[in-house]
Amino acid sequence: MYWSKYFIPTLKEVPTQTEAISHQLSLRAGLVHMLTSGVYSYLPLGYKVLTKVENIIRQEMNAIGCHELLMPSLHPIELWQKTGRDKVLKEIMIAFDNKKGQRMCLGPTHEEVITHLIGHFVKSYRQLPVTFYQIQTKFRDELRTRYGIVRACEFIMKDAYSFDRDWEGLKKNYDLQRNAYLKIFKRCGLDVIVSAADSGAMGGSVSHEFLVAAPIGEDAVWINKDNGQVRKEEEGMSHPGEGWSRQVAIELGHIFQLGTKYSDSLGAVYLDENGQQKPMIMGCYGIGVSRLIAAVIEANHDEAGIIWPKEIAPFDVEILPVQTADEGLMSFAQVCYQDLKAAGLEVLLDDRDESAGRKFNDADLVGIPLRVVIGKRLLAQGQVEIKVRRGGQVIVVAQERLKETILKLREA
């Protein structure tokens, strides 16, 4: 991609009325744009990152046998009345009457819809277990939005739902999800903390949260440095004692063993081997996908900008020709561009006729993991410079060794 033909509206100055680093950097790097409080557009660069995160999630969900589907955002309120959650979630639910006078809402989550759907299609123990997931927009009318994309009224979530014949099956699925979550967060460059947690409005018994340390976290966990135990901080909790330290963190994922709460009230039942009707045993598993990006930025940045982990970086390499007026230099940059692209890399070429300083600063801000700087002096000696965004290591190599060096650095 040529920068001049793309759309990366970087900001030199820190936007006013922003506190969180991730909020500031996501605006400054041209990832997102606010429409109104808690409602954001994803600009091309931000959307590219989002897509990469989504694809990692897809890979890991598919790997444990989940099936992707897409459920609607518009729900008839009757469905929610059946579980009583029209009242439980009233505060955050966006509800309205349509032209036919039907009460509708925008889905804040999808237990009701999926249970209704599975109850319709699944009738026999032979069809179980089964797990579905979607990556979709959720609507929650937060009384207080926070830190840009961290707590929004419209956000993107991965939600998965498992249906089993018994609790043994559920526990197996629960563990599969748990392990998949660890892989997902790792691939996104996050060190995740897993903690047993309260099930809240979701219902059910066992649940675990996946948190990432961040100063803007809305939660806190206590970690025991001796045995690695983790405890979620509950309200009014006192210091657990020697060896425990407190860590403020942001919740990115939450998995629940729901049991029969939804299958009972929505009639999701199946016939077992003996012809006996039984409620399906459910689990649900969520990841705040858009929030995850904010957490990644919180955990991966420096004074100058974002430092993307390689798997979710919008591009693998940025090529930065310093003197755009120099035709020989620019054509060499284009050769490098084609060369690296042919090697299977996603490459961004900053072909803009801007001052070197501005291009360097934008490159730091946008945070592509590897940068190839092409300047007159080194080029005259048949050399180019590679700069690693994380850590700032600078390597000067002969032109012929550019591709292999980039590929090697990418694997590192």
Next chain:
RNA sequence: CGGGAAGUAGCGCAGUUGGCUAGCGCGCUUCGUUCGGGACGAAGAGGUCGCGGGUUCAAGUCCCGCCUUCCCGACCA
């Protein structure tokens, strides 16, 4: 929803005890010179001073009401 702060050009800001045609920096347009860390010169475009009402000869500035955004709390990925 309680408490606090803020709203002047796309972004960041100044605007004094009310007083001339509302300014500055960045960005944007055109031309020229530049080109290894946000270059320089020249000429331009861009405003419902958040909205409504009031006070006054005169309101960005004072008063009242409202809206919006941000932060702290209470609640959730």
